[in-house]
Amino acid sequence: MKAIEVRNLKKLYPKKIPLPFRKVEWFEALKGISFTVKKGELFGLLGPNGAGKTTTIKILTTLLEPTSGEAKVLGHDVIREAGEVRKRINLVAEGERTLYWRLTAYENLRYFASIYYVPKREAERRIEELLKMVGLWERRNDLVMNYSRGMKQRLAIAKALINDPEVLFLDEPTLGLDVQSAIFVRELVKRLVEDEGKTVLLTTHYMHEAEELCDRIAIIDHGKIIALDTPEGLKKLVKDETIVEVRVRNYPGDNPFGLAKVSSEENGITVLRGSLDEEDIPKLVEFLVKRNAKVLSVEVKEPTLEDVFIKLTGRGLRD
Numbered sequence: 001m002k003a004i005e006v007r008n009l010k011k012l013y014p015k016k017i018p019l020p021f022r023k024v025e026w027f028e029a030l031k032g033i034s035f036t037v038k039k040g041e042l043f044g045l046l047g048p049n050g051a052g053k054t055t056t057i058k059i060l061t062t063l064l065e066p067t068s069g070e071a072k073v074l075g076h077d078v079i080r081e082a083g084e085v086r087k088r089i090n091l092v093a094e095g096e097r098t099l100y101w102r103l104t105a106y107e108n109l110r111y112f113a114s115i116y117y118v119p120k121r122e123a124e125r126r127i128e129e130l131l132k133m134v135g136l137w138e139r140r141n142d143l144v145m146n147y148s149r150g151m152k153q154r155l156a157i158a159k160a161l162i163n164d165p166e167v168l169f170l171d172e173p174t175l176g177l178d179v180q181s182a183i184f185v186r187e188l189v190k191r192l193v194e195d196e197g198k199t200v201l202l203t204t205h206y207m208h209e210a211e212e213l214c215d216r217i218a219i220i221d222h223g224k225i226i227a228l229d230t231p232e233g234l235k236k237l238v239k240d241e242t243i244v245e246v247r248v249r250n251y252p253g254d255n256p257f258g259l260a261k262v263s264s265e266e267n268g269i270t271v272l273r274g275s276l277d278e279e280d281i282p283k284l285v286e287f288l289v290k291r292n293a294k295v296l297s298v299e300v301k302e303p304t305l306e307d308v309f310i311k312l313t314g315r316g317l318r319d
């Protein structure tokens, strides 16, 4: 049996139409996605903001009903057998508001253990184990409101492990964390899969995170899965290409060479990236200079998952 099975899943959201036109229009956030996740696998949904990652997680964790299609977790249908699914999974949702800030870390976990009917003795043992695992045992009696963002996220992960779930869903687990906290969280996620045998489905828009952690990655864009493979398999799509990254000031807005804008920094510098024939490099520079742009650097880079995304969509993940 697979840990997760998703078949032709669609989700429509009603669009807000201003009064007096009360006609409802629909926005297709998921356009019929299908994938499976094996038990013990660390599976990533990688995609830009608004791609449909959170919608997928909400459906799989029974928080949202799909419009059509089928989703099963551990063999149980997420609509017809939602209760069975809920017992065996848990979720670390995006954002920090899933804990009680006026309670201590220990009190939070004791409360959530009681929701899952974990017997008192067992709960005490598990809470100690989890707080030690996430490095918060020494701070267990501090109020959560005094925790840093990284500590809150570690506690949110401990909270999500309180019912010893077989499948753990993590929505953007390192979003907004400082570098050290993000490293801690990623190491923790790896340990959960490698040492504890958990199945993890995580969403991220950080390519390096997906690449470092995931056994397999589904790249999702505009509600569709546009590629699904191991990180190595995905990178094969761009392995023979010369990937060029150009830093430019006063970027004219487009270029005929198919390079994507991967970030526009505040000081007016734009970073372009994409596959380019070597002989086109001087032509690109000439094109930019003619349009009054200032080319600051041109570098040949090792292909990454970002290049796979650019190749498939013509856009940068961070754009």
Ligand SMILES: Nc1ncnc2c1ncn2[C@@H]1O[C@H](COP(=O)(O)OP(=O)(O)OP(=O)(O)O)[C@@H](O)[C@H]1O
Pocket: 013, 014, 015, 027, 029, 047, 048, 049, 050, 051, 052, 053, 054, 055, 056
């Ligand atoms: N309740 C809602 N009503 C209407 N539209 C919604 C609703 N929730 C999400 N959407 C839209 O559906 C699309 C997918 O949203 P979703 O949150 O699943 O994306 P995402 O990939 O998780 O991105 P993000 O990382 O920004 O959350 C977006 O265009 C979003 O604006």
